[in-house]
Amino acid sequence: MKVISIGAYKGSTNSYRAQFKLLIGLKKRGVDITVMSHFSNEILNYFQKANVPVIEDYPATKVDLEYVKRVRKIIVENNYNIVHVYSGIITRNVVIATKGLPVKVIAYMGSVSLHWHDPSAYLTYLSSRNDKIICNSNYVFEHVRKQLFGKRKQKAVRIYKGYSPDWFSTVEAYDYKSIGINKNAIIVCMAATYLKVKGVQFFIESSYYLETTKEVHYVLLGGNCDNKEILNLVEKSPIKNNIHVLGHREDVISLIKGADIYAQTSLKEGFGRAISEAMCVGKPIIMTNAGGCTELIDEKSGIIVPVKNSKAIGGAISKLVEDNGLRSDMGIAAKERIETVYNIDKTIKETNDLYDSLMLDLNQTT
Numbered sequence: 554m555k556v557i558s559i560g561a562y563k564g565s566t567n568s569y570r571a572q573f574k575l576l577i578g579l580k581k582r583g584v585d586i587t588v589m590s591h592f593s594n595e596i597l598n599y600f601q602k603a604n605v606p607v608i609e610d611y612p613a614t615k616v617d618l619e620y621v622k623r624v625r626k627i628i629v630e631n632n633y634n635i636v637h638v639y640s641g642i643i644t645r646n647v648v649i650a651t652k653g654l655p656v657k658v659i660a661y662m663g664s665v666s667l668h669w670h671d672p673s674a675y676l677t678y679l680s681s682r683n684d685k686i687i688c689n690s691n692y693v694f695e696h697v698r699k700q701l702f703g704k705r706k707q708k709a710v711r712i713y714k715g716y717s718p719d720w721f722s723t724v725e726a727y728d729y730k731s732i733g734i735n736k737n738a739i740i741v742c743m744a745a746t747y748l749k750v751k752g753v754q755f756f757i758e759s760s761y762y763l764e765t766t767k768e769v770h771y772v773l774l775g776g777n778c779d780n781k782e783i784l785n786l787v788e789k790s791p792i793k794n795n796i797h798v799l800g801h802r803e804d805v806i807s808l809i810k811g812a813d814i815y816a817q818t819s820l821k822e823g824f825g826r827a828i829s830e831a832m833c834v835g836k837p838i839i840m841t842n843a844g845g846c847t848e849l850i851d852e853k854s855g856i857i858v859p860v861k862n863s864k865a866i867g868g869a870i871s872k873l874v875e876d877n878g879l880r881s882d883m884g885i886a887a888k889e890r891i892e893t894v895y896n897i898d899k900t901i902k903e904t905n906d907l908y909d910s911l912m913l914d915l916n917q918t919t
Contacts, residue, residue, distance in 0.1 A: 554912050555632060556586040559624070560639030561611065562596040567805060569596060569831070571714050571897065572639065577603040578901035589627070590773065612646050624650040634915060635908055642675050648682040657684045657911040663714070664823040665696040665844065674700070681705075684911060687904070689714040690824045690845030700811045705776060710907060713848075714824050715900030716891050718833040726803065727811030729770070732797060736866065738768040742812035742836075744805050744827040745819070747777035752818040752841065755863045757786040760796060760816070762867030765874045769795060774808060777799040810834040813880060814873050820860050822846035832891045837883030840871045849895065854887035 556575055562569050569740040573588075573596055579602055580586050588600055591611035600607050623648060623775055628636065636651060637659045638644050644660050651658055660683045667678050678686060686709050688694035694711040701708060730736055743753040753773065757899065760771055767791060779798045789794045801918070802808060805827070809815055813829035816839040818883060822828075825846035828838055836856030847857055856872065858865040873880045 554585060554634055554908060556584055556635045556637055556908060557589055557608075557628065557631070557633045558586060558639070559589045561643065562588075562592045563611075564589045564593065565803070566593065566595050566599075568718060568826070571716055571829075574717070574897055575600055575900055575904060576600075576713070577605060578897060579793070579905060579908075580599055580605045582905055584905060587625075587631070587633075587715055613641060614621045614853065616649070617646060621646050621650045625654070628654060629658060632719055634766060634912055639662075644677040644680075644683070645649070648676070648680040651691045655915070657915055658682055658685060658686045659907070659911070661687045661689075661822075662693055662697055663689045665693060665821065666915075667700050669700040669702075671866055679723060683708060685710050685907065687712050687907070690848050692845030692848065693823050712900055712907070714826075714829070715893050715895055715897035716829045717897045718835075718888055718891060721806050721810070721830065721833050724806045724834070727807040729772075729811055733862060734770050734797075735768055736838050738770050738795075739774055739814070740770050740812040741816055741839075741870055741874075742774065742809050742831075743816045743818065744774040744809065745778070745784070745817070746775045747780060748791055750820050752773075752820045752843075752861065753778055753783060754786055755818040755841070755861055755866060756779040756816055757783060757790065757796065758863035759816075759866035759870060760790045760792050760865045762871075763771045763792065763874070764868065764871040767874055769870070769874055770810060771796040772799045772800050772808065774800070774805055780843055806834065809836060812836065814839060814870065816866065816870065817841065817843075817846065818860075818866055819843040825849060829891065829895065832887040833838050835884040835888040837880050839866065839873065841866070850887065850890065854883050856892050 587606040589608040613738045618853045635641045635657045640704050660678050688697050688711050697709045743756045779800050809831050815836040817828050818841050822843045838850050841860040842857050856869040860868050
C-alpha cells in the first residue's frame, strides 16, 4: 500500500498539528506515505524528523492544469494506491488529476458548508471521483450524508479529529500578572478569528450578566477581534477594565493554559480545534450548542448553552467562577476525555483501517 497525502501546511503549526501528527503516526504504524504540499519551515521540519517523504508543490489557482499534470505524473510514476486529500482547492485539482487512474481518493471534510444544490460541490467533495469523505464529527458526518444520494451515502465516514495532551505538556502557562491581572482572579479565555460564525460578540456580552463577587477577567484572542464593534461592546461592559482583547497571538496554548475557564460562543462549529486544545491542557469548557463541537464534552467536562444567548453564557461562567471544585473536576475530566475518547491514536488506527479497506476493494477490482 502506497499513500500520498496532499494538503496545505503553510500556516501556523497549531492550525495543522492534528493533521500532520496523524500522517506522522501513520508512517510510524508502517504506512508507506508521502506528503505533498507547500510547507512552513516548522511543519516541514516535523515531517523530515519523522522520515516522512515530502514533495513541495501546490496549485497556483483553483484549477491549475500544470499542477494537475504534475500530480498525475507523480501518482503514476510512483504507483500510489491511495490519494488522501485535504482542502477544497486541492480536491478540485486532484479529482481531475486522478480521472481514469486505478487509485482510491479520500477527501476530508471538517465543516457543514457542503450542499448538494451547489454546482461547484460536484467539482470537489461531491465529485464521483471521491471514494470516501472523512468527516471529523458526527455532526459533519450526518450533514455530508444528507448531501449524498443512494449508495453514495456510504462514502461518508466518521473519524474524529484526534488530539493528545502530550503535545502541550512542555508549554508553560502564561503569567497573566505580566498584563496586570491579579493572581487570584478567575480568567476566562476565548480564541477565535473575528468571523460572524464565531459569535465573539456574545462572549463579550456575557460579561454583562455575571453573577459573582469574585474578580473575573475576560481574555479574547484572535485576528481582527480588536475591531470597532467588539471594542464598543467592551466599553459597555460592567467589567470593561477586566476585558483584555489581545488579538492574534502565537502563544495561544500558553494563554489558554494560564486561564481558568475556556469559552467558545460560536454559532456553528464542525468540531473545534481551540476547544480540543483547551481540553488537552485541562480546562473546563463552556460552549454554545453550535454543532459538532458539542460532541467533544459531556456533563462532567463542560457546560453547553444555547447559541446567541449572552445571558446563559454569563450564567454558565458565573457557575464555574463560584465553584472552585467543579471547575477543577471539569478540567480534569476534559483532559481525560481527550485521552480516552478523542485521542490521536484512535484517529491513526481508524484511518489506517480505512486505507486497508480501500486496498482490499482495489485489489478485488483490479
